[in-house]
Amino acid sequence: MSKEEKQYFPAGQFQECLRTKRIARQVLWKEETDSTNHWAREYAGSRRWMEEGTDPDGTLFVAEKQTEGKGRQGRIWTSPSGENIYMSLLLWHPDIKPVSASRLTLVMGLSAARGLEKLTGRRAGIKWPNDVVYSGKKICGILTEMRIQEGKPEYIVIGVGINVNQTEFSPQLRDKATSVFLETGKKADRVAGIARVMESFEENYEKFLRTEDLSLMKEDYESLLLNKDRPVRILEKTGQWQGTARGINDRGELLVEDSRGYLREIISGEVSVRGLYTYV
Numbered sequence: 433m434s435k436e437e438k439q440y441f442p443a444g445q446f447q448e449c450l451r452t453k454r455i456a457r458q459v460l461w462k463e464e465t466d467s468t469n470h471w472a473r474e475y476a477g478s479r480r481w482m483e484e485g486t487d488p489d490g491t492l493f494v495a496e497k498q499t500e501g502k503g504r505q506g507r508i509w510t511s512p513s514g515e516n517i518y519m520s521l522l523l524w525h526p527d528i529k530p531v532s533a534s535r536l537t538l539v540m541g542l543s544a545a546r547g548l549e550k551l552t553g554r555r556a557g558i559k560w561p562n563d564v565v566y567s568g569k570k571i572c573g574i575l576t577e578m579r580i581q582e583g584k585p586e587y588i589v590i591g592v593g594i595n596v597n598q599t600e601f602s603p604q605l606r607d608k609a610t611s612v613f614l615e616t617g618k619k620a621d622r623v624a625g626i627a628r629v630m631e632s633f634e635e636n637y638e639k640f641l642r643t644e645d646l647s648l649m650k651e652d653y654e655s656l657l658l659n660k661d662r663p664v665r666i667l668e669k670t671g672q673w674q675g676t677a678r679g680i681n682d683r684g685e686l687l688v689e690d691s692r693g694y695l696r697e698i699i700s701g702e703v704s705v706r707g708l709y710t711y712v
């Protein structure tokens with residue numbers, strides 16, 4: 433964002449450059465929040481949108497800074513001010529089974545990768561299930577949360593953190609994290625970045641809703657999957673083993689060939705996957 437835009441989200445400019453029908457047509461912006469995921473959940477639960485007479489489905493929550501950014505597995509997502517993208521997309525009463533909801537994390541991972549490619553002109557990679565990677569380092573993380581009511585998702589919140597203009601990382605993260613700026617040497621337009629990711633998500637979400645799985649985007653996902661045909665270490669609660677990643681199935685589970693040649697299905701959230709010697 434330029435200097436003039438620093439204090440607010442340029443809603444008009446964003447809507448003009450956004451080519452979606454439904455997704456992110458309403459954007460709520462804050463200079464600072466604890467976590468955009470938390471904010472989106474709170475907004476959904478508060479029913480404020482009823483008084484406002486708006487449809488909450490597809491609302492995007494964007495913040496300049498998060499004071500309690502959440503990562504997966506209870507980790508912290510460091511969220512310095514004014515450099516990166518911190519956003520959460522609210523899907524209200526999506527017509528899917530709760531069991532399918534976690535697959536949306538992979539759908540967003542693919543969409544973020546494709547959106548970042550459009551922004552940077554450079555090819556992205558995906559580390560299963562949903563980390564977007566440049567030069568072997570993570571540039572984007574995704575955290576999906578859901579509330580179930582009467583056996584169906586009342587809402588799903590997909591939180592996306594993208595390192596855009598961050599120029600340096602802490603010594604603990606330096607080997608594992610990168611940003612658009614560090615990859616391209618140029619500051620990028622965060623508003624355009626959000627728009628490109630949301631456009632890509634809308635396209636993939638429409639496909640997802642037809643089947644509630646990744647069958648219609650599996651080929652695209654696998655074409656970016658850095659783990660494919662590479663050795664991986666599977667870290668389970670009970671121990672670890674090594675195999676070769678072969679791709680994903682329609683449910684988004686990682687297919688890993690074990691030492692006896694059996695193809696095993698790895699469910700995201702239950703295990704961690706690492707490269708043998710590196711992060712990917």
Ligand code: BTN
Binds near residue numbers: 520573
């Ligand atoms: C991960 O650990 O890879 C997931 C990181 C998700 C971070 C994003 S930033 C926007 C949204 N709000 C949060 O508190 N977390 C997500």
